[in-house]
Amino acid sequence: MKINIITLGCSKNxxxxxxxxxxxxxxxxxxxxxxEENDCxxxxxxxxxxxxxxxxxxxxxxxxxASAKRNFNRRHARDGRRRRLVAVGCLVERYRKELxxxxxxxxxxxxxxxxxxxxxxxxxxxxxxxTDEREVSTPHHYAYLKISEGCNRQCSYCAIPLIRGKHVxxxxxxxxxxxxxxxxxxVKELIVIAQDTTYYGVDLYGERRLGELLNRLAEESGAQxxxxxxxxxxxxxxxxxxxxxxxPNICKYIDIPLQHINSRILGSMQRxxxxxxxxxLLRRFRERIPDVSIRTTLIVGYPGETxxxxxxLKEFVREARFDRMGCFTYSPEEGTPAMALGDTxxxxxxxxxxxxxxxxxxxxxxxxxxxxxxxxxxxxxxxxEGDFYVGRTEFDSPEVDDEVLIDIEQSKARNKKVSIGEFYxxxxxxxxENDLMGEIIDD
Numbered sequence: 009m010k011i012n013i014i015t016l017g018c019s020k021n022x023x024x025x026x027x028x029x030x031x032x033x034x035x036x037x038x039x040x041x042x043x044e045e046n047d048c049x050x051x052x053x054x055x056x057x058x059x060x061x062x063x064x065x066x067x068x069x070x071x072x073x074a075s076a077k078r079n080f081n082r083r084h085a086r087d088g089r090r091r092r093l094v095a096v097g098c099l100v101e102r103y104r105k106e107l108x109x110x111x112x113x114x115x116x117x118x119x120x121x122x123x124x125x126x127x128x129x130x131x132x133x134x135x136x137x138x139t140d141e142r143e144v145s146t147p148h149h150y151a152y153l154k155i156s157e158g159c160n161r162q163c164s165y166c167a168i169p170l171i172r173g174k175h176v177x178x179x180x181x182x183x184x185x186x187x188x189x190x191x192x193x194x195v196k197e198l199i200v201i202a203q204d205t206t207y208y209g210v211d212l213y214g215e216r217r218l219g220e221l222l223n224r225l226a227e228e229s230g231a232q233x234x235x236x237x238x239x240x241x242x243x244x245x246x247x248x249x250x251x252x253x254x255x256p257n258i259c260k261y262i263d264i265p266l267q268h269i270n271s272r273i274l275g276s277m278q279r280x281x282x283x284x285x286x287x288x289l290l291r292r293f294r295e296r297i298p299d300v301s302i303r304t305t306l307i308v309g310y311p312g313e314t315x316x317x318x319x320x321l322k323e324f325v326r327e328a329r330f331d332r333m334g335c336f337t338y339s340p341e342e343g344t345p346a347m348a349l350g351d352t353x354x355x356x357x358x359x360x361x362x363x364x365x366x367x368x369x370x371x372x373x374x375x376x377x378x379x380x381x382x383x384x385x386x387x388x389x390x391x392x393e394g395d396f397y398v399g400r401t402e403f404d405s406p407e408v409d410d411e412v413l414i415d416i417e418q419s420k421a422r423n424k425k426v427s428i429g430e431f432y433x434x435x436x437x438x439x440x441e442n443d444l445m446g447e448i449i450d451d
Contacts, residue, residue, distance in 0.1 A: 009049040010038045010048040011029075011038065011039045011050045011051075012039075012041075012043045012048040012051045013028060013029055013041055014042050014052065014069060014073070015041065016055055016056045016062065017055070017056025017057075017058060017097070018058070019152045019154075019199070020154055020202070021097060022146070023152050023154040023201070024054060024097070024123045025052075025145060026142045026143055027123060028052065028126055029041070029142075029143035030142040030143040031127040031131065031141045035132060037050075039143060042145075051073050051092070051093050051094070052095075052096060052126060052130070053069055053096070053097075054123075055095055055098060055100055056098055057098035057100075057101065057102045057167070057171060059336065059339040060339045067111075070093075073093055074093060074111055076091075077091045077093045077113055078113065092116075093114050094117070094126065095107065095114050095117050095118070096119070097118075098172070100120070101119040101120040101121075101172075102170070104119070116130070121173070144193070144195070146406070147390060147406075148194045148429055149195060149388065149390075149428070149429030149430075150195060150197035150198075150199060150233075150388075150406060151190045151195045151197075151198060152201050153186065153200050154178075154201050155177065155178055155201070155202050155221065156176055156177040156205075156207070156208055157173075157175075157203070158172045159172060159175055160174055160175040160204075160207060161240065161280075162278050162345075163267075163277055163279060164277050164278045164344060164346040164349075165307070166341070167342070167343060167344055175204065175207050175211055177208050177209050177211050177217075180220065180224060183225070184224050184225060184229060187225055187228075187231060188229055192230075194429070197231065197232065197233040197388060198225065198229065198231045198233070198234045199235045199237055200221075200222070200236050201237045202238055204238060204240045205238050205240075206218055206244055206245055216245045216247075218247070219246075219247025219250060219251045220247070222248060222252070223251050226251065233257060233388065234258045235258075235259045236258070237405065238263060238265075239262060241279070241280075241285070242280035244292075249292065249296050250296070253296050253297045259301075259402040259403070260301060261301045261402060261403055262301075262302050262303070263303045263304075264302065264303070264304055265305040265306075266305070266306060267305070267306055268307060269320060269321055270313075270321065271284075273312075273317060276349070277310065277346070290302070301331040301403035302328075303334075303405070304332075305333070305334040305336060306325075306333065306334075307336050307337075307338050308321070308353075308365060309353035309357065309362075311338070311351065312352055313338075322364065322365060322368060325368050325372070330372070331373075331376060331403060332373070332410070333365075333369045333373075335366055337355070337359060337361075370441045370442075373410070373442060374439065374441045377439035377441070377444055380439060381436050381437065381438065382437075383435070384435045385412075385433075385434055385436065386401065386431055386434075387399040387400065387401055387412050387432050388429075389414075389432065391428060392428065395416055396416060397413075397416060397426050399414065399434070400412060401444075410444060411443050411444070412445075413446070414445075415445075415447075418447065419447075419448055424448045432448045433449050433450070434446035434448055435447050
């Protein structure tokens, strides 16, 4: 068969889709990722059910693919080809019954942990274990390494534990072997992900083992960059900080969604940390890893958030001077404790608060970037786009952070040959809010 896998949502979904693809290809099928126009026999939509916008995107995609299926079947009525459409993932896990009623054109529905069932039933491939095959869909030079599944946290606004279940860690040896395979296939950057990476190991080993995992990845995988995502502020493991500080191939980068700074709101959110604990943690990061880049996300419009509490959050952003920051407007999720609090802040007010916060961050980002002008960094080239090569420093993750733009014609004039997926020394010559301009120099 020809199979098209459409992946929505987060990088954890990306890994699930890549596992499906790897096993489907082992069974002899041809797999495409996110192909728009296609003559595929099977279309798999890997859905997201995290927040309202993501749910809407997933539903719209399923409706669109249902229409494409009808058109495909009409075109092939004479030759007998029929397309099969299946849905998998978080949205299905939460709303299977409602979706079945709304979109009857979908032939089969699989929950968040059922990608293996798709491989067995839709692709007729029963090979085990299911961890030994994967077809990477990202650019060949970076890949995600999912170290665990599920989440034991009880954040009041979050439905992930309801969808993905309890935290389940993968063994360290298994992860190191997968990392080695990825690197042997050309991956230069490993991005460590999970619903909560800092909880890693508790279920398997009785204690947090993120630091040990990072040490072994740094020493044994062969990866040139290792990047840590999705950390949690409460009880942040000290040995993970030490691993980042000590190993030159672990990026000086921490992705840590803080969500808020006001202690009352953090308590209502059930985050397990207050304002002072958050500030201590940020100080610890910067003292132990002086050149660390910190990315965070925040939530505005949480039920009951007052103007004074929002003002406290704004002042926190001004003082913390995050290297990278995103902001979500609160979205009530069925089945979560925060749902009982009501949705007390209007959508317009949420959007106003988000815009204000991002305006502050844009000014900080510009100032931070301007300080990089004249400095030289190791840059990984991700792609060619228009008149530029586009790359990143170790302080930026793909798709979500700042990029370094390198003029193609200028590089040619200076006899600088550039290849996608390779590292170069780049001098920063100009700065914008969300991008840097650079020139490749001799090593």
